[in-house]
Amino acid sequence: MSHSQTLKPLPRAPIELVLPYPLSANRYWRAITIPGRTMMAPTKEAIAFKAQVALQARVAGIREPIAVRSVVEIAIYPQRPQDWAKRARRDPATWDDDVRCIDADNANKVLLDALRGVAIVDDSRRYVRKLVTEQMEPDGEARTVVRITPLVLETPQAELLVREG
Numbered sequence: 710m711s712h713s714q715t716l717k718p719l720p721r722a723p724i725e726l727v728l729p730y731p732l733s734a735n736r737y738w739r740a741i742t743i744p745g746r747t748m749m750a751p752t753k754e755a756i757a758f759k760a761q762v763a764l765q766a767r768v769a770g771i772r773e774p775i776a777v778r779s780v781v782e783i784a785i786y787p788q789r790p791q792d793w794a795k796r797a798r799r800d801p802a803t804w805d806d807d808v809r810c811i812d813a814d815n816a817n818k819v820l821l822d823a824l825r826g827v828a829i830v831d832d833s834r835r836y837v838r839k840l841v842t843e844q845m846e847p848d849g850e851a852r853t854v855v856r857i858t859p860l861v862l863e864t865p866q867a868e869l870l871v872r873e874g
Contacts, residue, residue, distance in 0.1 A: 723858040724775070724828065726765050730787070730851035731811055731819045732758055755819075762823040774830045777859045780839040781829070784854040785816055789847035805846050813842040820853065828857055 737755040740747050751759070787810035790796070796804040817840060821832035830836050838860060 723856050724769060724771060726762075726769055726828065726855045726857075728765055728820070728823075728853045728855060729758065729761055731785070731816045731823075731853055733811060734815045734818055737819050737822070755823075758819075759823045759827075762820075763827045766824075766828045771828050774826055774828060775836070775857060775859055776830045777836070777861070778838045779829060779836060779860060780841070780856075780858040781821070781824075781837050782856040782858070783813075783817065783820060783840070783842040784845050784856075785811065785813065785842065786845045786850075786852050786854070787811075787847045788851035789849055793847065808847050810844055813844060816853070817842055820855065824855070824857075828855075 732754055737752060737758070738749045739752050741750045742748075787805075787808050790808055793804070793808075821829075821837070821840075825831050
């Protein structure tokens with residue numbers, strides 16, 4: 710991006726989706742062999758997860774994928790363990806460090822695949838300009854909150870860039 714261009718949020722509000730907790734990539738993809746080559750294909754669990762994501766997007770009012778540069782923010786909430794209060798008493802500052810939680814990179818791959826064609830056109834840098842993932846403190850049920858903020862590229866007035874001479 711040149712110094713004369715800046716990205717700013719579009720006037721419309723960000724889209725926020727509350728989605729199921731993501732599958733691990735190992736449960737999302739499976740290898741299939743077609744004579745002479747091996748390919749990756751989504752599992753039945755992945756197909757069901759993608760359908761749930763599509764349903765949540767429709768409920769949120771998304772009728773077609775966002776086709777502009779966007780910021781995608783992902784907040785991953787693992788399931789709060791039954792012994793969370795005991796853990797918190799023992800170590801108040803970092804009690805949730807050993808709570809079972811999907812790896813952020815793994816979650817990003819699965820979530821972006823499920824959002825592709827539903828809420829975002831695709832997960833290339835053309836559309837996803839910034840990706841922020843945060844592991845949240847467990848507060849109840851496992852879930853993922855995804856916020857998509859469309860961006861607009863602002864450029865100064867062209868006549869200001871023209872040199873006279």
